[in-house]
Amino acid sequence: MSDPTGLPEGWEVRHSNSKNLPYYFSAATKESRWEPPAGTDTEKLKVYMATNHSGPAGIAGLPAEGKIRCAHLLVKHRDSRRPSSWRESVITRSKEEAIEILRGHEQRIKSGEVRLGDLAVSESDCSSARKKGDLGFFGHGEMQKEFEDAAFALKPGEISPIVESASGVHLIERYV
Numbered sequence: 001m002s003d004p005t006g007l008p009e010g011w012e013v014r015h016s017n018s019k020n021l022p023y024y025f026s027a028a029t030k031e032s033r034w035e036p037p038a039g040t041d042t043e044k045l046k047v048y049m050a051t052n053h054s055g056p057a058g059i060a061g062l063p064a065e066g067k068i069r070c071a072h073l074l075v076k077h078r079d080s081r082r083p084s085s086w087r088e089s090v091i092t093r094s095k096e097e098a099i100e101i102l103r104g105h106e107q108r109i110k111s112g113e114v115r116l117g118d119l120a121v122s123e124s125d126c127s128s129a130r131k132k133g134d135l136g137f138f139g140h141g142e143m144q145k146e147f148e149d150a151a152f153a154l155k156p157g158e159i160s161p162i163v164e165s166a167s168g169v170h171l172i173e174r175y176v
């Protein structure tokens with residue numbers, strides 16, 4: 001009987017508790033990935049996941065066409081579009097100071113000391129901080145252009161360099 005998941009031989013669906021998302025794992029190669037591997041019968045996978053893995057990421061965690069899911073850590077500055085946040089009612093730091101702060105966060109994240117989402121909870125000036133910076137799924141035209149371009153340039157699991165937008169300076173992690 002063929003595999004009900006539609007995944008290639010040796011691949012299975014697992015669930016990431018930290019991101020509350022399904023991912024795909026090959027027992028043979030120990031490879032794990034956020035997107036189904038080549039050779040997947042995606043229609044069969046959608047049916048399988050719809051009955052086995054529905055969750056906050058929508059049915060199956062498979063993004064609607066053209067959508068990606070990211071988290072970010074934002075540091076605002078006095079020239080930000082809205083120089084105020086849940087952290088600080090009046091933000092007076094300069095853009096240069098905001099970049100230096102974000103470089104410090106970037107070093108801690110890239111060293112593996114802390115996850116971007118966990119740091120966002122206390123350090124991000126975006127109201128998504130309470131969701132570990134998770135912005136959910138979005139498509140083209142939904143976010144500020146600089147942010148969108150940087151986010152769509154990432155592969156799942158990658159973290160951006162420092163990105164400037166009208167809101168401030170960001171680090172972006174692409175989940176899906």
Ligand SMILES: Cn1nc(-c2ccccc2)cc1C(=O)N[C@H](Cc1nc2ccccc2[nH]1)C(=O)O
Pocket residue numbers: 072074082125126127128129131134135136143144147165167
């Ligand atoms: C785009 N977005 N999503 C949320 C959000 C998502 C999930 C849960 C709670 C809030 C907040 C925001 C937002 O615009 N926040 C702004 C800051 C900001 N500016 C952004 C520009 C691009 C992407 C994310 C951004 N966040 C604010 O709090 O001043």
